[in-house]
Amino acid sequence: MKYLKLGISIIAICLFSCNRTDKHQKSTRADTTKKIKSPVISSSQNDNEEIQNLIRNMLAWSDSKNRVLLVPVITNGKDSIYTSFDLNELKANLEKLKATNFFSAEFIENYKQIILTLDQEMKDKKFSPWSTGELPPFNFANDVNPWCDCQDNSSWSAIKVCVVNLNNESGELYWKWGDLDANASADWKDFRYKFKVKKEDGKWKISYMEGFDFNDSIKS
Secondary structure, three states, rough: HHHHHHHHHHHHHOOOOOOOOHHHHHHHHHHHHHHHHHHOOOOOOHHHHHHHHHHHHHHHHOOOOOOOOOOOEEEEEOOOOOEOOOHHHHHHHHHHHHHHHOOOHHHHHHHHHHHHHHHHHHHOOOOOOOEEOOOOOOOOOOEOOOOOOOOOOHHHHHHEEEEEEEEEEEEEEEEEOOOOOOOOOOOHHHOEEEEEEEEEOEEEEEEEEHOOOHHHHOOO
């Protein structure tokens, strides 16, 4: 009789344990199913639109009265020759670029280093002062607008952005002219401008533009 009671107790414990295990497995499967069925929302289209608007708005700004004069220079007393760079104006430019909210810290620092390097090279006489009516003796902002690598433009709102690669944190892209007239120049149809973006404070910002490439900009 004692053994019978012990056997019944063991069976009861096993049944209770199996029941808990089965419930746990069902609960786990249910949780897994819920996770699988949770919608995965792709932000790629939203990112593309945000970046395209970023570039369009930036270019419209660069073409407005609020833009910065990218090469801050000082003339001699007769206002006929550029003799040095105005580092106070450079500092003001950096604040203006930051205030637009278009550019990453990396882009702003790169622009700063371009001007500081050119300033030092001028002090080291690696290139000479130049007349106010002449092009500068270095590549940066020379003859073409570095914001677009162009001398004239179509509507900034017609720009189309194309992705080379883009993830949640950074990306490499280019823009081209869209909605061109059938008679538009082949140069405009084939034009591509490379740039990069980086997400800062939850917002896409421009981190690189080919017209501001450091190595190319400081070439004489």
